[in-house]
Amino acid sequence: MFTSVDDVSVRLAEAGYLASPAVATTVFLAARLGKPLLVEGPAGVGKTELAKAVAQVAGARLVRLQCYEGVDESRALYEWNHAKQLLRISAGRDESWDETRTDIFSEEFLLPRPLLTAIRGDEPTVLLIDETDKADVEMEGLLLEVLSDFQITVPELGTVTATRRPFVVLTSNAGRELSEALRRRCLFLHIGFPEEELERRIVRLKVPGLGAALTESVVRVAGALRAMDLRKAPSVAETVDWARTLLALGADTLAESVVRDTLGVILKHQDDIQKAAAKLDLDAL
């Protein structure tokens, strides 16, 4: 998939993703060792984006399982199409139950969900299991099974084995501690807030119209806010939003009044805004 760590960086950059050395190295190893990649870190640091960029540069289809509280087998693996089955049952009144049963548990009535979809089919695939920490613990057992053998058994149909293992990316915002067993299956990558230099490059890439001086100032303020112990520290996504806002406002330097008026773009909680304003010595807000 990749010839070197550099190759990863260069190709991801072409797809609009600027990888830190840690990200490029780990992606390279995950591909090399054929292991799933667990990416953990705060919201908005580019975890989801990374999986999409990898799929793009690898020319692979992206199959995404979005986790949420209560996601279960029928949403992750497969489900029988009950409505269609019931129709079929009531249509075939004079058949024996055995005949009907064989029929309604066939491919025609199966609804494949992301995990099954990713394992069937033989084109290159990136399987993104997004926000794994939102799923319940029971879901982890299922993921563990699938990621161990890359096969899924549908009792009524038999076992499906991957002919071509997908490149698996699991993401987590660490809302919940994932089980040790699941972690052990994976290579681990923590993406934190980027170094200044990388973040400047990201802003330059996403908001090319913003001047160099302003770009630099935006990144410096974001760094200062992150050092403040706020309820929600601004992430890359917020820095980029802020840069866009400043561009739209036509600001050419980061004047105090501009910061004061736009702090709400980069901070989400009222008490964070108040605290930051005080620490930054902003005039009354």
Place this chain on the structure above:
Amino acid sequence: MTAVADRITGLVGALRAHGVRIGTGETVDAARAVAALGLADRELLREGLAATLLHGPGQRALFDSVFDLYFPRGVGGPRSASGDRDDLRDRLAGALAADDRALLARLAAEAVDGLGGYGSSPGSDGWSAYQTLDRLRPQTLLARVRADIRGQGGNGTGGNGTGGADFADRLLDDEIRRRIEEFRRMVGAEARRRVAERRGRDEIARRGVRPTADRVDFLYAGRDQLAELRRTVQPLARKLATRLAARRRRAARGTIDLRRTLRSSLSTGGVPMRPVLRRRRPVRPELVLLCDVSGSVSGFSDFTMLLVQALHEEFTKVRVFAFVNRLDEVTGLLDHGRADPDGLGARIRAEATLTGWHGSSDYGMALGEFAERYGGAVGPRTTVFVLGDARTNMSDPNLPAVRDIARRARRVHWLNPEPRDRWGTGDSAAPAYAGLVEMHECRTARQLGALIARLLPV
């Protein structure tokens, strides 16, 4: 490759000695990673080994210190070392102004070599980070670095600042302080490396490297470690909240789940014979915390109070009481404490009435005062947590008061930050209290997390 294999084995051994669980599978992956990455780029190697050996972010600082010992930047001293302090300070100021990490690392090596050596006889000599920093005094360079940067018109990181008008300029001092802090860390790592060359890497990797903050005894944690712990309160609370939610889900059952009923009805030919039940939302419990906040255990109780505050949505009601020898309610102070966790302890000690005519702990007095004045706070839905070492300075432990609280409450748990084998030594009344309520050893943040996940009512 065998030399590399030895290093990986040594690195893994040292990490295990610090409680990182690494199986043989991970060790094999690590070796494969090294083979795939080569040895040419040390930072890639670092990332590759971290990705294969670690499973969570909490172990990374520990890993980095140990990695620096087993895969050092170089061996021996730097090629051009200068013992001239003023010359070093000049170059350091330049590197700080330019924020040049590579140069800073080289200067750290030179500084340790030139200023950090002590002793002359083998066996008693070594390198000291403390001595290096004491002689070099990097923190006193702040004003000079600031002036340098202002003179060039920028923040030193390559952007072309447009002159003084920019708001970000007021961040400069903090930025320089962070760079100096980073340099101090580099000096520490370099001194450890030099000592390790002399004394044997394995020894230093096991003894000279700090454990992760969640494994440090509350009773011995320093200020910076307590500050580091406080930063883990929110993530830990989120983890615990999900665990509690899972337990709560398991705990109750209720209404019919149509979708799942229909699904299970397929085995009976579409006739819904067996209704599947959906779970019912139970009433959330109430919590009361009684915290000894006297000097010896304050690190422990401050952390626990913040954690409980962060979890308050899990309960109908949380009330928190602090005591030394008098007891006072601090629930309100804690609510305000969210915005400024670092100041919580000081505020409680300043604003609540916690001491009478002397300043040392008296559990008997404090618990008696609670039972008398606030007994109504405890009812059949209340779980009570007592936090403290039960060292009551030889005064009466007042067991009837504890019996009274235990009788009213649904449950009483006592979390004791002392190691179990010290309970009952000296003035500790721990065994007597442990006879009446459940007492648990709770020495570290890690233990606390596990206890809370298990003991909190759902």
